[in-house]
Amino acid sequence: MEFDYEKLVSATDGFSPSRLIGKGSHGYVYEGLLHEEHNRVVAIKTPSLSLSRSSQPSSPLITKTEQMKKLEDEIKIMSSLPYNPHVLTFLGHAEKRLMVVEYMPNGSLHQLLHVSSSATPPRPTWLKRIEIALKIARAVHFLHEQGILHRDIKSDNILFDSSWEPKLADFGLAVDLVAEKKAPTAPAGTIGYLDPSYTSPEKLSAKTDVYSYGVVLLEIVSCRKAIDVSRSPASIVDWAVPLIEEGKIGEICGGGGGGGSGVFVETNLRLLRMAARCVSSDVESRPSSGEIAAEMVACLTEPVRRSLPLWISFFRGVVKLKRRKKRLRERMTWPGQTCRVR
Numbered sequence: 437m438e439f440d441y442e443k444l445v446s447a448t449d450g451f452s453p454s455r456l457i458g459k460g461s462h463g464y465v466y467e468g469l470l471h472e473e474h475n476r477v478v479a480i481k482t483p484s485l486s487l488s489r490s491s492q493p494s495s496p497l498i499t500k501t502e503q504m505k506k507l508e509d510e511i512k513i514m515s516s517l518p519y520n521p522h523v524l525t526f527l528g529h530a531e532k533r534l535m536v537v538e539y540m541p542n543g544s545l546h547q548l549l550h551v552s553s554s555a556t557p558p559r560p561t562w563l564k565r566i567e568i569a570l571k572i573a574r575a576v577h578f579l580h581e582q583g584i585l586h587r588d589i590k591s592d593n594i595l596f597d598s599s600w601e602p603k604l605a606d607f608g609l610a611v612d613l614v615a616e617k618k619a620p621t622a623p624a625g626t627i628g629y630l631d632p633s634y635t636s637p638e639k640l641s642a643k644t645d646v647y648s649y650g651v652v653l654l655e656i657v658s659c660r661k662a663i664d665v666s667r668s669p670a671s672i673v674d675w676a677v678p679l680i681e682e683g684k685i686g687e688i689c690g691g692g693g694g695g696g697s698g699v700f701v702e703t704n705l706r707l708l709r710m711a712a713r714c715v716s717s718d719v720e721s722r723p724s725s726g727e728i729a730a731e732m733v734a735c736l737t738e739p740v741r742r743s744l745p746l747w748i749s750f751f752r753g754v755v756k757l758k759r760r761k762k763r764l765r766e767r768m769t770w771p772g773q774t775c776r777v778r
């Protein structure tokens with residue numbers, strides 16, 4: 437959908453600092469109120485240098501033309517995508533200089549896992565965290581099916597909507613594989629999540645995203661940051677992979693929420709083995725995003741399957757007790773007399 441530029445300016449009160457939600461490396465994100473749509477709240481992304489307002493300091497590292505081009509590319513990729521419940525919804529643009537997307541009021545997965553303050557909700561339970569991992573795996577698989585590589589999968593780019601549904605956001609580095617073959621771009625990503633084997637344009641593949649997803653999965657299971665300089669080793673991959681290989685799963689599963697419980701031992705083992713495959717230095721041995729999504733579903737149903745025998749024996753016990761009571765009632769009752777057996 438094409439928006440009127442001036443209407444978007446008015447939706448953000450002229451890009452008022454009070455409407456600024458956040459700053460990225462090549463743009464700013466504002467909260468906007470679409471007055472014609474009953475003040476619907478949206479997020480509006482602008483290149484940081486396109487507006488000559490003193491409240492927007494310029495970045496010396498990237499020129500205005502580069503920023504405009506990046507936003508234009510992001511609009512092109514996002515507008516080409518069909519709707520997916522696990523991907524941030526694109527709503528439209530104004531002259532390819534402003535991008536309008538759905539507003540995500542509940543912050544990022546990074547904040548949820550690593551920032552504890554009175555303003556942030558408690559860390560989600562283990563099951564909820566694995567559900568988030570599954571939804572993001574589905575988002576990545578969906579993108580790959582569309583021929584799109586995200587190149588910046590990280591917990592900062594997983595945002596929560598008003599119902600706390602996680603969605604993959606920030607397509608600032610995303611590329612279309614067909615276009616990429618014709619005009620390759622330099623490797624890009626975020627340190628800590630960036631695939632170490634992606635050293636030149638031709639090394640880019642869906643497995644590059646799989647590596648970054650593996651880092652996010654380790655982050656979700658352990659609640660440790662991708663890079664934590666206060667620990668040794670600082671990299672989550674260098675810390676977790678040897679522990680997984682040694683089978684020391686309990687040392688990785690952190691963050692409470694029931695993840696350390698015995699019911700989940702088998703599931704954690706499977707999840708972490710898959711995470712280790714995702715971040716493997718042998719690119720070929722990494723799973724595809726489809727394989728990851730399928731394995732995540734299996735992992736989520738595993739605890740239910742394991743606890744099923746317990747439920748079955750509980751119900752058998754109840755049935756036996758009822759039968760015993762019935763027999764007792766029959767024995768203690770004769771014509772014309774009632775007897776209560778509790």
Ligand SMILES: Nc1ncnc2c1ncn2[C@@H]1O[C@H](COP(=O)(O)OP(=O)(O)OP(=O)(O)O)[C@@H](O)[C@H]1O
Pocket residue numbers: 457458459460461462463464465479481524537538539540541543544588592593595605606608
């Ligand atoms: N749709 C949205 N709703 C609410 N907040 C958003 C939305 N999109 C982005 N933000 C917030 O705005 C900030 C800037 O986001 P943006 O996607 O531009 O860049 P980034 O991910 O921070 O940085 P970079 O582009 O350098 O990776 C982030 O803090 C992000 O959480």
